[in-house]
Amino acid sequence: MTLRFHPVLCCMAILCAHAVALAQVPLATAEALMHKSGVWEQLADVAPQLKAGVTQAPDSASLDAQDVERLEQLAEDAYAAPRLRETFLQVLAGQITAAQSARAIKWYDSPTGRRITELEATSSTSVDDVNRVLAEGNNVLAHASAKRQALLAQTVRATRAAEGQVTLQINTTVSIMQGVASVLPGTPASGADTLRRAMEAQRPQMVAAASGVMLSMFALTYQSASDRALEQYLQFLSSASGDAISVAMMDALDKALSAAGRRFGSSIPKAGATLSL
Numbered sequence: 001m002t003l004r005f006h007p008v009l010c011c012m013a014i015l016c017a018h019a020v021a022l023a024q025v026p027l028a029t030a031e032a033l034m035h036k037s038g039v040w041e042q043l044a045d046v047a048p049q050l051k052a053g054v055t056q057a058p059d060s061a062s063l064d065a066q067d068v069e070r071l072e073q074l075a076e077d078a079y080a081a082p083r084l085r086e087t088f089l090q091v092l093a094g095q096i097t098a099a100q101s102a103r104a105i106k107w108y109d110s111p112t113g114r115r116i117t118e119l120e121a122t123s124s125t126s127v128d129d130v131n132r133v134l135a136e137g138n139n140v141l142a143h144a145s146a147k148r149q150a151l152l153a154q155t156v157r158a159t160r161a162a163e164g165q166v167t168l169q170i171n172t173t174v175s176i177m178q179g180v181a182s183v184l185p186g187t188p189a190s191g192a193d194t195l196r197r198a199m200e201a202q203r204p205q206m207v208a209a210a211s212g213v214m215l216s217m218f219a220l221t222y223q224s225a226s227d228r229a230l231e232q233y234l235q236f237l238s239s240a241s242g243d244a245i246s247v248a249m250m251d252a253l254d255k256a257l258s259a260a261g262r263r264f265g266s267s268i269p270k271a272g273a274t275l276s277l
Contacts, residue, residue, distance in 0.1 A: 029101050030093035036108035038121040039249065040085060045124055046257070047079040050264075071268070078264035084256045091252035096244060103241035112232045116225065123221040137216030140223050151230045152218050158237035161218070162210035164250045168257065169206065170199045175258045179265020 034040040051072040063071070096104075107113045126133075141149065156162060174196045181187040199206075222230060236242040 024095070024097050025093050025101050027089055027093050029098070030089050030096070033092065033096075033101055033104060033108070033245070034085070034089065036105060036113075036117070037249070038117045038124070039088065039253075041121060042124045043084045043088065043256070044081040046084060046260075047076045047081065050075040050079050074264060074267045078267060079257075079260045083263075084260060087256035087259050088252040091255050092248055095248040095251060100241040100244045103239070104245045107236045107242070112229050113236070115229060116222070116233050119221055119225060123217070133220060134213065134216050137218075137220035141216055141219040144219060148227060148230075151227060151234065152215055152222070154234055155218055155222070155230060155237070156211060156214045158234055158243075159246060160250065161214040162207050164253075165210045165214065166203060166206045167250075168254060170196065170203070171254060171258055172261055173199065175261030176265035179262040180268055181265075182262070183266045184269045 031040070108117060141152070144152070174192050177192045177195060181192060225233075237246060
């Protein structure tokens with residue numbers, strides 16, 4: 001499972017976790033999946049990426065150093081790894097079955113599964129300059145064989161990476177706005193709904209653009225993996241268990257980041273900080 005975080009952290013979503021009582025598998029099983037898939041560690045990258053996004057945002061030049069520092073502190077608190085992991089864990093445990101988790105763990109414990117996870121983890125921590133990553137990915141893609149390009153395109157589709165990224169982008173912006181509106185007197189609640197409709201109208205174009213971006217990023221991420229390894233990865237992703245795990249993990253990420261977005265948005269006015277959405 002590949003989790004992608006834009007440097008400005010265009011990733012959050014709708015509500016928060018299922019109750020423990022709804023869990024289909026023990027929390028320990030869900031946590032094992034998070035560790036083996038690399039998600040546990042990747043969630044620790046979210047707060048630093050959002051903090052970097054605050055500094056790099058177009059409107060940051062109008063903020064003084066104290067405001068920037070305050071926003072960074074708010075982001076670090078709202079997106080703290082323990083908070084994200086707790087919500088992700090609860091949602092994942094509630095959406096997968098024992099059989100699905102057993103098959104997924106078998107994949108992650110296989111030599112190819114471990115190698116793929118290692119490559120994804122390395123990619124997640126090295127996206128410090130998206131333009132550089134895309135340029136390098138485009139170069140790798142341009143020199144790849146037709147078979148390799150087809151395998152990479154299939155992997156993008158099987159992981160639902162482009163569609164998931166767009167959903168997370170939309171929900172990120174909306175959830176932060178909802179958080180701000182929840183504590184800022186006079187802010188119409190309908191503003192977030194209007195924003196969502198406007199962004200949803202652009203979804204087809206956003207997915208098309210994201211597909212190209214993900215293809216380049218995947219080319220670079222899996223550069224050292226053999227065609228056979230990618231074929232085995234696709235077999236897992238296309239299986240009933242692999243598909244169910246991918247869907248559940250994306251939903252868990254969506255809900256964890258949504259809750260964080262609301263926390264972040266609601267903390268901005270309280271701290272006297274400003275941020276253009």
